Amino acid sequence: MSLFDLLDTEVNVLPYDGVVIYYGTIFSKEQASYYLERLLSAIEWRNDEAIIFGKLVTTKRKVAWYGDTSFSYTYSNITKTALLWTPELLLLKKIVEEKTGEVYNSCLLNLYHDGNEGMAWHSDAEKDLKKNGAIASLSFGAVRKFSFKHKVNKDTVSVMLEHGSLLVMKGTTQTHWLHRLPPTKRVYTARVNLTFRFIDHQ
Numbered sequence: 001m002s003l004f005d006l007l008d009t010e011v012n013v014l015p016y017d018g019v020v021i022y023y024g025t026i027f028s029k030e031q032a033s034y035y036l037e038r039l040l041s042a043i044e045w046r047n048d049e050a051i052i053f054g055k056l057v058t059t060k061r062k063v064a065w066y067g068d069t070s071f072s073y074t075y076s077n078i079t080k081t082a083l084l085w086t087p088e089l090l091l092l093k094k095i096v097e098e099k100t101g102e103v104y105n106s107c108l109l110n111l112y113h114d115g116n117e118g119m120a121w122h123s124d125a126e127k128d129l130k131k132n133g134a135i136a137s138l139s140f141g142a143v144r145k146f147s148f149k150h151k152v153n154k155d156t157v158s159v160m161l162e163h164g165s166l167l168v169m170k171g172t173t174q175t176h177w178l179h180r181l182p183p184t185k186r187v188y189t190a191r192v193n194l195t196f197r198f199i200d201h202q
Ligand SMILES: O=C(O)CCC(=O)C(=O)O
Pocket: 108, 110, 119, 124, 137, 146, 161, 179, 181, 193, 195
């Protein structure tokens, strides 16, 4: 194997039971900052609602949900309806599809205003999602830690998600691993994350 092949090899972040590829930054700092500003202003950000232990809870984190059609999608016990792609989301989807070699029909966006906001341990294996389908995650803004924990063995692995970076979770990752975005006292600026997904069972 030549050095070129070696540099081109995709390294799995997970030791077993799934595949997570971290591509690092796929945009220049200038491009990434342009997208961050566009997403902050052009996306219809909403407070996220969830039903937890039977109670309706509103999170500080903001969310938005876009797709090919006005899909309905259920997570945290609430059914949401997708908005149709904006031009910049469609462009980002195409770039991510080319990089990851997969196709996506929807995107969940999260806006974390600062390090006080995060996302608790979960896996993205809702019944509407294609089984073992790839989930591609684009990050803009503050660098944040992203962690995986094996559901049985409790092994944990973390990656720092940089401004303008791409990560993909595929194979059996959602079956065997949880992931989270831990809150941190050290981050004072905003981060926007986009997870491109494939919704089935319409
Ligand atoms: O913000 C992130 O990097 C993760 C978001 C996430 O796990 C999700 O939207 O399901």
